[in-house]
Amino acid sequence: MNDVNIDRPKAVHFGAGNIGRGFIGLILTKSGYDVCFVTRSQTKIEQFNLRKEYPITIANETKDRILVKNVEAVSTDDTLSVVKKIVDAKIITTALGVSNLPTIAENIALGIKARIIKNNKNPLHIIACENIIGASSKLKKYVYSYLPASMHEQASQFVAFPNAAVDRIVPVQYHKDPLEVTVEPYFEWVIESSQLQEKLPTIQDVQFVDSLDAYIERKLFTVNTAHCSAAYFGYLKGYSTIQEVMKDPQLSMEVQKVMNETGEMLIEKYDLDEQEHKRYIRKILHRFANPNLKDKIVRVGRSPLRKLSINDRLVKPTVQAYELGMDISNLTKAIAAALHFDYIKDPEAVKLNEELEKYDIHLVISKYLGIPKAHPIHEKVAAKYKEIKNRNLKVKTLS
Numbered sequence: 001m002n003d004v005n006i007d008r009p010k011a012v013h014f015g016a017g018n019i020g021r022g023f024i025g026l027i028l029t030k031s032g033y034d035v036c037f038v039t040r041s042q043t044k045i046e047q048f049n050l051r052k053e054y055p056i057t058i059a060n061e062t063k064d065r066i067l068v069k070n071v072e073a074v075s076t077d078d079t080l081s082v083v084k085k086i087v088d089a090k091i092i093t094t095a096l097g098v099s100n101l102p103t104i105a106e107n108i109a110l111g112i113k114a115r116i117i118k119n120n121k122n123p124l125h126i127i128a129c130e131n132i133i134g135a136s137s138k139l140k141k142y143v144y145s146y147l148p149a150s151m152h153e154q155a156s157q158f159v160a161f162p163n164a165a166v167d168r169i170v171p172v173q174y175h176k177d178p179l180e181v182t183v184e185p186y187f188e189w190v191i192e193s194s195q196l197q198e199k200l201p202t203i204q205d206v207q208f209v210d211s212l213d214a215y216i217e218r219k220l221f222t223v224n225t226a227h228c229s230a231a232y233f234g235y236l237k238g239y240s241t242i243q244e245v246m247k248d249p250q251l252s253m254e255v256q257k258v259m260n261e262t263g264e265m266l267i268e269k270y271d272l273d274e275q276e277h278k279r280y281i282r283k284i285l286h287r288f289a290n291p292n293l294k295d296k297i298v299r300v301g302r303s304p305l306r307k308l309s310i311n312d313r314l315v316k317p318t319v320q321a322y323e324l325g326m327d328i329s330n331l332t333k334a335i336a337a338a339l340h341f342d343y344i345k346d347p348e349a350v351k352l353n354e355e356l357e358k359y360d361i362h363l364v365i366s367k368y369l370g371i372p373k374a375h376p377i378h379e380k381v382a383a384k385y386k387e388i389k390n391r392n393l394k395v396k397t398l399s
């Protein structure tokens, strides 16, 4: 067991979920930080504070174990404790899900305010580790909306919100121990250095880059586009895990074709090395198929309205590839499959299906995907959506 040490740098991490414990907490403690998790779970708070450590299993053949030390936790509802932690922190990270970012903004603003009042001008880096382009910038807007305008200038002198890309597959966990987490061996954390305050935070295994654009689009439109495509294709075929999907030669090929389409666009847009990108795609297929993980389709396909929105992993690369005159037949197939994701325990899937029942497919494509009827992609998606619908009806009638 380890105690929080006065000399070690402090990190505050919001969200003690899968990525929080399985990735960010691990990297920060390895880099010498004491990490305080801010969480909603009372059980986790008790366990963190009692043990000050938790186990990680790497999903490789030898199932390597790592003990993450120097951790503690406070409740997200305990504003006073959260603010105290922020006052002493060098770095704040989040892994909550994009839609939850507004829920932590006020506490972060109060922490910044307290630092200004105490004249603590030490650099503070706030990094949102979420699956969208510009997550930290988004969080900054929320946080600043809680700061009095008179403090904006002062805050910007010592607080920075560098954007980041994070990649590690961490499925839903089924351990007895509420803190234990099993993760894939691979990981990548890239942080935009142009946005940093003068003093860079030391974080091991992190790649700092001048501009994040190519990195985040490469990650989001390869790993995430393909992962959710695997989920939506697999869901239509009645599978329950991504590993089952990847064992199906036809679906695995379809997933690869989706990555080939985004790949062509990314190579052109960012002048990527073609061979290297092909290796990146092969590696991703291998990661998805990892037999030592069991990753549910309904997790990877979760929140279809978010994933189908105009700037996310499906529509954005499709529009970009189309504008470059490239083939988008597999991407439009993936979008159409996503529109059929009707898992009843997923609130966004329920809403999507209510909308599809209430209105026609064209209205849903215009309203939620942001693709107007006059745009050629609109009709391509609608046609594929109807094709799947008719096929499903036929299967139901025959069975």
Ligand SMILES: NC(=O)C1=CN([C@@H]2O[C@H](COP(=O)(O)OP(=O)(O)OC[C@H]3O[C@@H](n4cnc5c(N)ncnc54)[C@H](O)[C@@H]3O)[C@@H](O)[C@H]2O)C=CC1
Binding pocket: 014, 015, 016, 017, 018, 019, 020, 038, 039, 040, 076, 095, 096, 097, 098, 100, 103, 104, 129, 130, 131, 166, 167, 168, 169, 170, 171
């Ligand atoms: N799991 C994965 O493989 C990957 C996830 N990500 C991203 O990381 C983020 C988190 O994903 P997961 O860890 O999988 O989700 P998760 O659901 O396991 O963890 C999120 C946690 O945040 C907590 N939370 C929500 N609002 C909160 C608040 N106001 N205060 C404190 N805690 C709060 C939730 O209770 C939950 O425990 C998402 O944006 C996801 O897209 C990125 C790469 C990989």
Ligand SMILES: O=P(O)(O)OC[C@H]1O[C@](O)(CO)[C@@H](O)[C@@H]1O
Binding pocket: 131, 168, 169, 170, 223, 224, 227, 228, 299, 300, 301, 302, 303
């Ligand atoms: O977390 P999101 O954005 O719903 O996406 C689902 C999954 O995509 C991945 O980042 C990689 O494809 C995950 O493992 C992640 O949780």
